[in-house]
Amino acid sequence: MRLLVIEDEARIAELLAAALTRAGFTVDAVGGCEVARAAFAVATYDAVILDLGLPDGDGLSLLQKLRSEGNQTPILVLTARDAVEDRVSGLDTGADDYLIKPFAMTELIARTKALLRRPGGALGTVLVAGNISFDTVGRDVRVGSILVLLTRREAAILEHLMRRLGRVVPKTLLEERLYGIDDELESNAIPVHIHHLRRKLLDAAGTAEIHTVRGLGYVLTDVES
Amino acid sequence: MIPRRFRSLQVRLAVRLAILYVAATAAIIGVLIYRAYDTAGSLNERELSLRAADLARHIAVGSDGRAVLQLPASLAAEYDSTHDTDIFAIRGVNGLVIAALPQSFGALTRPWPAASDDPSFFHLKDFGSKSQDYYGLSISEDSVAGPVSISVARASGADMLVHSLLREFVMDIAWIIPLFVIVTIVIAVLVIRSGLRSVREVSGMAAAIGPSTTSVRLPDESLPSEVTPLVAAVNHAFDRLAEGFAVQRQFTAHAAHELRTPLAIITAALDAMEGGEELMKLRRDVARMNRLVEQLLRVARLDAVALDVSDTVDLNDVAANVVAAMAPWALTQSRTIAFADARTPVRIKGNANAIEDAVRNLVENALAHSPAGTEVMVVAKSQGSISVADRGPGVLLDEREKVFQRFWRGKKSIGHGAGLGLAIVKEVMKAHRGSVRIGENPEGGAVFTLVFPLDGAATPASVHNESS
Numbered sequence: 001m002r003l004l005v006i007e008d009e010a011r012i013a014e015l016l017a018a019a020l021t022r023a024g025f026t027v028d029a030v031g032g033c034e035v036a037r038a039a040f041a042v043a044t045y046d047a048v049i050l051d052l053g054l055p056d057g058d059g060l061s062l063l064q065k066l067r068s069e070g071n072q073t074p075i076l077v078l079t080a081r082d083a084v085e086d087r088v089s090g091l092d093t094g095a096d097d098y099l100i101k102p103f104a105m106t107e108l109i110a111r112t113k114a115l116l117r118r119p120g121g122a123l124g125t126v127l128v129a130g131n132i133s134f135d136t137v138g139r140d141v142r143v144g145s146i147l148v149l150l151t152r153r154e155a156a157i158l159e160h161l162m163r164r165l166g167r168v169v170p171k172t173l174l175e176e177r178l179y180g181i182d183d184e185l186e187s188n189a190i191p192v193h194i195h196h197l198r199r200k201l202l203d204a205a206g207t208a209e210i211h212t213v214r215g216l217g218y219v220l221t222d223v224e225s
Numbered sequence: 226m227i228p229r230r231f232r233s234l235q236v237r238l239a240v241r242l243a244i245l246y247v248a249a250t251a252a253i254i255g256v257l258i259y260r261a262y263d264t265a266g267s268l269n270e271r272e273l274s275l276r277a278a279d280l281a282r283h284i285a286v287g288s289d290g291r292a293v294l295q296l297p298a299s300l301a302a303e304y305d306s307t308h309d310t311d312i313f314a315i316r317g318v319n320g321l322v323i324a325a326l327p328q329s330f331g332a333l334t335r336p337w338p339a340a341s342d343d344p345s346f347f348h349l350k351d352f353g354s355k356s357q358d359y360y361g362l363s364i365s366e367d368s369v370a371g372p373v374s375i376s377v378a379r380a381s382g383a384d385m386l387v388h389s390l391l392r393e394f395v396m397d398i399a400w401i402i403p404l405f406v407i408v409t410i411v412i413a414v415l416v417i418r419s420g421l422r423s424v425r426e427v428s429g430m431a432a433a434i435g436p437s438t439t440s441v442r443l444p445d446e447s448l449p450s451e452v453t454p455l456v457a458a459v460n461h462a463f464d465r466l467a468e469g470f471a472v473q474r475q476f477t478a479h480a481a482h483e484l485r486t487p488l489a490i491i492t493a494a495l496d497a498m499e500g501g502e503e504l505m506k507l508r509r510d511v512a513r514m515n516r517l518v519e520q521l522l523r524v525a526r527l528d529a530v531a532l533d534v535s536d537t538v539d540l541n542d543v544a545a546n547v548v549a550a551m552a553p554w555a556l557t558q559s560r561t562i563a564f565a566d567a568r569t570p571v572r573i574k575g576n577a578n579a580i581e582d583a584v585r586n587l588v589e590n591a592l593a594h595s596p597a598g599t600e601v602m603v604v605a606k607s608q609g610s611i612s613v614a615d616r617g618p619g620v621l622l623d624e625r626e627k628v629f630q631r632f633w634r635g636k637k638s639i640g641h642g643a644g645l646g647l648a649i650v651k652e653v654m655k656a657h658r659g660s661v662r663i664g665e666n667p668e669g670g671a672v673f674t675l676v677f678p679l680d681g682a683a684t685p686a687s688v689h690n691e692s693s
Contacts, residue, residue, distance in 0.1 A: 009486050015493035022497075080485060102489055102515040105496035168549035213552040214563030214600070216545055221556055 001116065002043065005029040006036045006059070007051040007078070016049065019105045020112070033057035040071070047115050048075045049108070050095075067094040074115040078103070110166060117163065127162040130207030130222035134162050143204035153178055154197045157190070161210060161220035170217040194218060235417050239410045246406040261391050269379065273362050274344060277375040280313060281366035284323065284373060292317055292370030294324035309355055310380040315373050323373060327353065330376075340365040340374035349378060357381065423447040427456065435531055439467035470530065480525070484518045520645040523582065524631070527649065532576045532656040540571040540580070540677070544605045547584040551592070559597040562588065567607040573677045575657050580675070583653040584611055586646035587673045591615035595670070609659075612674040619671045625663045650675070 003025045007013040013029040020027045028043065030036050033056050039045075052059035063075060077098040096115050099108060117127055119136075127134040134141050139155055141148045150158065156178055160169050174190050198210050208222040280294065287293040294315060296304065304311060304326055314325040314334040325331025330352075340363035349359040361378025427443050434441050442463060445456045492515065495508050548564040555562045584603070591601040594617030602614040620628060627633050631648040647661075650673075654661050659677040666672050 009490070011490040012486070012493060015490065015497055019493070019497055101485060102492050102512075102519075105493060166553050168552050170545070170549065211552075211556050211561070213548060214561070215566065215603075216548050216552070216564045219553050219556065221553060 001046050002026045002028070003047050003049060003112070004036065004039055004043075004045040005049045006032075006054065006062075007049070008032060008053070008055050009051075012051075015105075016108070019109065020049075023109045023112075025112075031055070033059075033062045036062060040066070045073050047112055048073050049112065050075055050077050052077060052079045063094045074118065076108075076111055076115055107166075114163065114165065127159065127165075129162050129165050129220055132162070132201065132206045132208050134159060143201065143206045146204055148200055148204050150197065150200065151193075154193050154200070157193055158197060158220075161218060165208075165220055165222065168213050168217050168219045173217070234421070235414045238413055238417060242410050242413055243406060246402070246409070250402045250406075257394070258391060261394070269360070270344070270362065273377045273379065274364065276311075276313070276377045277344075277362070277364050277366055280315060280375055280377070281368045281373060284315065284368035284370050286370050292323045292368070292373070309353065309357070311377070312353070312359065312361075312379075313375065313377045315375050317373055318371055323370075329353070330378075334363075334374075334376050337363065337374075337376070340376070347376070347378070355380075420449055424449070424452055431459065434463065439463065439470050473530075480522065484522075488515055488518060517645070520649060523649050524645055524652070527652040527656070532579050532653070534575045534579075534657055536574070536576060537572050538575040538577045538580060540573060540605045540609065540611055541566040543577055543580045544584055544603050544611050547581050547588060548603050551585065551588050555592055555601070558592060560592050560595055561600045562592075563600050563602050565602070565604045567605045569607050571605055571607050571609055573609055573657075573679060575677065576653075579653045579656065580611075583650040583675060584613065586650050587613040587675075590646055591617070591671075591673075594618065609677040609679040610674050612672050614666045614670060614672040616666065616668065616670040619665055619669070620663050628663070629661065 001024070003020055005013055005016050005020070005027055007016060007029065008031045010031065013031065017027040017029045028039055028045075030039050032054055050059050050063065054062070059077065063077070066073070066075075074096045075094065077095040078101060079098055080101050096118070097111055099111060125135055125137040127136060131144050132141065134155075136159060141150055141155065141158060157174055160174060160177065171190055178190070194210060194212070201208070201210070208220055211219050211221060213219055279300075283294055283296050283300070284292050285295045304313075308326055312326055312330045314331045315323040316331075316334060316337075316339070317323050318339070320335065320339070322331035322335055325334070333349075333352075342365050344362040344364040346360070346362050349361070351357075352359055358381040359378040360381055361376055363374055363376040365372050366375050367373075427445075427448060430441070431443055442460045443456050445453045448456060488511065492508075492511050495504065495511055498504055545564060545566065548562050552562045588601060588603065591613050592615075595601055595615045596617070599616040601616075602612075604612045604614070606612070629647050629651040630644075632644040633648075634644040650661055654675060657677055659675060662674045662676060664672040664674065
């Protein structure tokens with residue numbers, strides 16, 4: 001799994017590369033837009049980590065250029081909070097995700113893995129949270145090696161939660177994705193599914209837990225984090 | 226310091242005009258009165274000369290060869306009726322009185338020298354039956370009986386006509402001149418007012434200029450040319466201020482970069498290390514430093530650059546975003562966050578990022594002050610508010626103003642904050658013309674409420690206490 005880190009600050013690039021290498025990735029680190037474009041010409045990357053403040057050009061314009069050339073490599077943008085505010089619209093045009101500095105290295109690795117697990121991503125079809133794994137093609141869910149039987153909707157909910165591991169999934173989003181316009185939707189349909197899902201994962205001794213964020217939605221956390 | 230109203234151009238002009246008019250009026254009236262008296266005096270003189278000549282014409286030589294005065298009946302009647310005011314005496318060459326009215330005047334003039342061709346003037350005091358003052362002249366006139374000295378005089382009260390004319394004239398002037406003064410001053414003030422209208426408009430524009438509108442410059446096309454140098458100078462001042470703001474912004478950006486990068490390096494390096502309790506403590510310290518730097522930069526930005534609060538923001542979305550972002554972190558701290566939206570959109574004019582920042586600061590505080598296992602409640606209300614309720618110790622009444630001061634930390638401060646979070650909240654609310662209120666949670670704890678004006682209705686930015 002090969003990643004390109006575009007970061008002008010040598011020490012940060014070094015530390016990012018070290019952390020990502022420890023996480024099992026092959027990492028190329030470059031310090032500017034030109035070098036980055038040269039790197040794209042000679043190698044294929046599974047994901048890119050892009051710092052927006054580069055000495056020889058704006059990271060956002062590099063991003064837009066790559067996208068306009070048809071490059072679909074998942075890109076995780078690193079930026080400061082005030083830069084987010086200045087350029088929120090820019091981030092919408094091409095970045096797959098962004099992290100606000102300062103960030104924890106574990107968060108960066110988790111987000112990178114999440115990008116690679118997206119449909120068509122390099123990590124393939126198996127989502128992982130704690131000891132729970134979800135094969136999105138075969139639609140089977142295992143805790144450890146034990147297969148857990150889920151209904152179609154329970155599985156769909158779990159997939160959403162696992163794709164956004166550690167982040168809140170709004171209840172309204174689950175309702176939209178799980179139910180068509182014609183489906184009769186009872187107000188407690190999602191909570192009921194969540195309840196069943198929780199019990200099944202608990203019974204199988206799963207090490208990831210579904211938490212309710214009252215009034216908003218649900219978040220899946222693995223016990224380690 | 227000159228009192229404010231005397232610095233008004235209108236008042237100054239009106240006062241000066243009024244003084245000028247009063248002085249000019251006094252001078253004009255004085256000259257007019259002097260001229261009137263002067264003219265009256267010469268008129269009197271002419272009349273007396275005419276009368277003398279008239280009297281000389283009516284001198285005839287009597288049958289005894291002596292000169293006699295033969296006045297026509299009408300003239301005699303006239304002199305009769307005014308014998309107290311108009312007096313005369315005619316003396317012959319030999320000094321004998323030919324005729325006199327009254328006779329006592331003849332007796333008086335007898336010792337006088339013979340008059341010459343040039344009139345000589347005299348003044349009689351307390352003369353006659355009524356003891357009046359008389360002014361008169363003596364002149365030598367030719368008559369059929371040879372040259373005669375004629376003295377004519379008139380009582381001083383007799384120029385009443387002239388006096389009454391003057392009085393009438395002064396009264397007329399007194400009437401018209403103040404009226405004229407008032408009308409002129411009113412016209413002058415109106416002209417100035419209309420001339421200064423464009424100045425007032427430009428003043429309005431200048432008043433609206435703030436840190437967020439540093440590009441606005443005052444137009445000088447419609448202004449009086451006297452004011453344009455001032456406007457040009459003000460515009461130049463704005464130019465320099467705008468430059469100052471730009472420098473400040475650059476400084477903020479530079480400071481951000483310079484401080485963040487080494488901190489990011491330390492953070493990443495510590496993340497990569499493996500170690501014991503000391504390393505955990507170091508990581509916490511660096512996290513605190515990161516937060517402090519971010520907050521300092523936030524405060525600097527709020528000070529330097531006015532927030533753009535022109536976007537339409539739904540408070541439900543803003544609050545939900547913060548809850549979603551903070552909930553996972555809260556879970557790692559064994560606390561939960563709950564959210565209740567207003568069920569209807571709560572749209573205000575504002576800056577979503579800044580409001581998120583304010584709510585995030587409140588939620589961070591709430592989580593820091595809540596006991597483990599409790600829930601922080603975030604509520605958006607249709608009245609245009611977002612409140613954050615915790616189950617912590619609450620905020621003491623006498624600390625409710627102080628908590629918003631920069632770098633203020635309570636005596637029982639638990640967290641590791643620098644005391645900037647609530648200062649940021651206050652600044653953000655000020656920029657939105659809203660307020661922050663501190664209340665008590667009925668279930669124990671504190672409730673911080675951000676109140677925004679709905680529909681752009683402005684309420685003064687302030688911090689209130691609210692005891693429920």
